[in-house]
Amino acid sequence: MHRPELLRWIYLLLAVAGAILPWQxxxxxxxxxxxxxxxxxxxxxxxxxxxxxxxxxxxxxxxxAITIWIAVEGRRLQMKGWWITLIACVMISFACGAPLFLHLRERRLAELAAAEQS
Incomplete structure (x- = not known):
């Protein structure tokens, strides 16, 4: 597993933990x-x-600060559904929404890198 892919899965694991632990x-x-x-x-x-x-x-x-960055970065990278992470921050927990955004961002960066190479 390459480093960016590993990082993406770590972010997703943190998002899951960030949903469960605060809600406990x-x-x-x-x-x-x-x-x-x-x-x-x-x-x-x-x-x-x-x-x-x-x-x-x-x-x-x-x-x-991170909420502002999510809005700016999501638009800059033209990420589909970036705003869902803001809803997750409010409805689930910030500890879920922020790592979820980082997961989606890593996925988008991988897409952009693959498109650039082809």
Whole structure:
């Protein structure tokens, strides 16, 4: 397996893990609170102490930057369905959507390289 292909599969594995692991915690939160839509409680918990605030702010800034990059890079490479990764970021988790985009990007780069060689 060539390095770009291996990298692509690593990104896909991370996307799957990024869907499963955060949702394990989300389901635990929902069970503990008895209300699956307890958004205010979730936000309060995400800011409950300095460590939680640090992680929340880190995710907010990092995810904002990567979201902009996904939109720009997806269009630049004329990737089909790049916007699905943004939906995955919101509906599943950022930890799923970002590696999914990287997987699709590697696939597109391989397509472009193959077209260039032919």
């Amino acid at each position: 915690a989300n389901l635990e939160f929902m069970q503990a609170n008895g209300d699956p839509l307890a958004l205010m409680q979730f936000i309060q918990d995400a800011n409950a102490n300095a460590a939680a605030r640090s992680l929340s702010r880190d995710l907010l800034i990092g995810a904002s």
